[in-house]
Structure formats: structure tokens, C-alpha cells
Amino acid sequence: MKRVRLSSKIRKACQGSSGGFTLIEVLIAMALIGIIAIAFLSALSTASMALITADERATAESLARSQMEYVKNQPYIDYSESGHDDYDPITPPEDYEIELLVDTVETGLQRITVIIKHDDEEVITLEGYKRAS
Numbered sequence: 800m801k802r803v804r805l806s807s808k809i810r811k812a813c814q815g816s817s818g819g820f821t822l823i824e825v826l827i828a829m830a831l832i833g834i835i836a837i838a839f840l841s842a843l844s845t846a847s848m849a850l851i852t853a854d855e856r857a858t859a860e861s862l863a864r865s866q867m868e869y870v871k872n873q874p875y876i877d878y879s880e881s882g883h884d885d886y887d888p889i890t891p892p893e894d895y896e897i898e899l900l901v902d903t904v905e906t907g908l909q910r911i912t913v914i915i916k917h918d919d920e921e922v923i924t925l926e927g928y929k930r931a932s
Contacts, residue, residue, distance in 0.1 A: 858892070859915040859922035865889060866897055866913045867927045875931040878903050886911075894918055907931035 870886045877883060878901055888897045898914040913925045 855917055856922060859895070859917060860925075862889075862891055862895060862897065863913045863915045863923050863925040866899065866915075867911060867925055870899070870911050870913075871927070871929055875907075875909075875929065876901075877931070878909065879906075891915075904928070 866889050869889050873886055876886060886899060886901065888899050891897050894917055896916040896919070898916065900912040900914070902910045902912070904910050907930060909929045911927050911929055913927075914921060915923045915925075
């Protein structure tokens with residue numbers, strides 16, 4: 800039987816003296832991957848919260864503009880008279896609340912303030928004016 804001669808590198812690998820990864824190197828690599836994953840998830844969480852806030856503000860602004868236009872299209876109500884009616888609010892989506900304030904600036908001119916709240920926190924305030932026709 801012919802004997803096969805192995806090179807020194809193969810012989811070292813078979814004998815167990817080859818250079819592999821040490822436990823410390825593996826732990827350092829895992830720690831780096833963990834730090835990168837935490838940073839990525841933190842950035843993802845921050846972006847998600849910013850998106851939720853932007854959506855809330857956009858909804859509130861659209862609701863405020865709709866309410867303002869709705870009031871401007873209603874017949875003029877003279878708030879200086881006693882027993883006057885109030886302008887009707889539109890029906891807001893769930894968790895939103897509309898506060899409508901009317902101040903008479905001068906005869907025939909009213910300042911309309913629309914305040915939109917979401918979860919009892921003020922999100923946006925919109926002011927406009929309405930003239931008597």
C-alpha cells in the first residue's frame with residue numbers, strides 16, 4: 800500500500816492546530832451585531848412615531864379646514880342677540896373633538912376659532928372670519 804504524504808497545512812488542520820475563531824472574537828462580533836440591531840430598531844421606532852404624529856396633525860388640519868368651511872357656508876347668526884342659535888359642528892372621527900368659538904369683532908363680522916383636540920390634547924387651532932351677507 801502506498802503511503803500519501805500530506806502538506807504541512809493539511810497536516811496542521813487534521814492535528815487541530817489550525818487558527819480558528821476564538822470565543823472572544825465570536826463574542827465581540829455578536830456584541831457589534833447587537834449594537835447595530837439596537838440602533839436600527841431605535842431609528843425605526845422614531846420614524847414610526849414621527850409618522851403617527853404627522854398623520855394625526857394632517858387629520859386635525861383637514862378636520863379644522865372642513866369645519867371652518869362648513870361654518871362659513873351656514874347662514875349668519877348674530878351672537879349679539881340673546882337666545883341666538885349656534886353654528887353646527889361637523890361630526891369628527893373617533894378620538895377627535897371639535898371646539899368652536901365665535902367672537903363678534905364688529906357688527907356683521909365674526910372671528911371663528913376652530914380648535915381640534917385628539918385624545919384631550921390640542922393639536923391645531925385655526926382662525927377665520929365670517930361676514931354677514
